[in-house]
Amino acid sequence: MNKQIFLGATMCSLLAMVACNPTTQPTTQTGNPDTAVVAPCEKQDTAKQTATNNVEAHLNVMWEEQAKLTSYETFVADTLQPQAKAVFMVDHAVRDFKVLALTFVDVDANGKMNFTTKTQYTLDQLTPEKPLLVKATLFGTIPNLGVSYVDHTGKTRQFAVQESGEDGSALLLEF
Numbered sequence: 001m002n003k004q005i006f007l008g009a010t011m012c013s014l015l016a017m018v019a020c021n022p023t024t025q026p027t028t029q030t031g032n033p034d035t036a037v038v039a040p041c042e043k044q045d046t047a048k049q050t051a052t053n054n055v056e057a058h059l060n061v062m063w064e065e066q067a068k069l070t071s072y073e074t075f076v077a078d079t080l081q082p083q084a085k086a087v088f089m090v091d092h093a094v095r096d097f098k099v100l101a102l103t104f105v106d107v108d109a110n111g112k113m114n115f116t117t118k119t120q121y122t123l124d125q126l127t128p129e130k131p132l133l134v135k136a137t138l139f140g141t142i143p144n145l146g147v148s149y150v151d152h153t154g155k156t157r158q159f160a161v162q163e164s165g166e167d168g169s170a171l172l173l174e175f
Helices: 002-019
Strands: 048-050 056-063 073-076 084-090 094-107 113-126 132-136 145-150 156-163 170-174
Touching (some): 056 145, 073 113, 084 145, 094 132
Parallel strands (some): 073 132
Antiparallel strands (some): 048 056, 056 084, 084 132, 094 113, 094 145, 145 156, 156 170
C-alpha cells in the first residue's frame, strides 16, 4: 500500500515538473487574456509546424465556452460525465489530424512522458474554416486525450491535452 502511495505521489510530482516551465510566458490565440492559453510550457512553440503549402501552422486548443464558434466538426470520444469540450483550431491547414486515446506508460530520464495511443477519429485535414470540437472525459492529472497530425516533413507530431492547474485553461504538451 505504501509503495502504491509513493509511486502515485512520484508520478504527480514528475507530471508537475514536466508540465510547466514558470519562466516561459503563455501566449494566447488572440492576445486577449480571456482566451485560453495555448501552452505555457517550455514546449509551447512545438505546436507550430509548416503545413503542406509551406506556411507555418499553429495548432491551438481551448475550451468550447471560450471559442465562441459558429461552424465546426464534432467528435464525441465518450459519453461519460463530466465532459470536457476541447476545440482544436489551426491558422493554416494541417493534414492527417487524429484524435487519440492516451494510456500513460512512463516518464523517461529526461522527464518526457510516454503514452500508448489509439486512434479514435481522423480528419484528412484540419482547416481554419472548420475547427474540431472533441467531447471527452478527462481523468485526473495524467492526460488521456491527445491529438496528432503529419507535418510538412512527414513527421507525425503528437500532443497531449491537459488542463492547467493554475487557471483551468486547455494546454497542449508534445510527447
